[in-house]
Amino acid sequence: MKLHLIGAALALTLAGTATQALAHAHLVAADPAANAVAPAPKQLTLKFSERLEPKFSGLAVTMPQMSGMAAAAKVEVSPDGKSLIATPSAPLSAGVYKVSWHAVTADTHRTEGAFTFTVR
Template sequence: MRISPLLPAMPVFLLLVSGQAWAHAMLDHAEPRVGNKVASPPREVTLTFTQKLEPAFSSVTVTGPSGQRVDAGKARVSGNQMSVPLKGAGAGTYHVNWHVLSVDTHTTDGSFTFQVGP
């Protein structure tokens, strides 16, 4: 385990000092695509980031149309990608919430939605 004592303060510090000027692991793209509509519930969600991730400190949760958790298992991290399997939950809006630690020791998080339906 490598946990910097400064880690919890880093995001605030970075916001105050530099905004987005430094490179962090930001979401580059996702499948299903951010804000898009897909015909049937996907088997998994894959997020691709702008930097490699630390697997032990990176996670993603997904909630389905009625707010229930639909992520089915631990997220898998490979390089700059993170995937999580889903259990199908029908049509509606799915919320994806991610929280990652990049190899440069900065944490970032964010969320997006995609739609399932005809």
């Protein structure tokens, strides 16, 4: 009987470990937030649920109303490895911007998404 309990506990422990190892990076917060109307940000910050692989993760900021013209920005991963930070090379002008991102974690799982915000 005790052997069955030990086996069950071991199986639950291993199942929990496997789930964590197969986790994907999900966007948990963005500044500016999706659909926000705000003054021009000096930086865009996207926070994820997992540590990112810097060489394989990134984002692009475009203006869909201007045929997808890209806003040049320096993109880096935060020191904790869980955020993408983009610093525009020039102030963003008024208009709608689309942020398209892709995130890759250490286990090579890739997630991607997009959202818009408006600079007033």
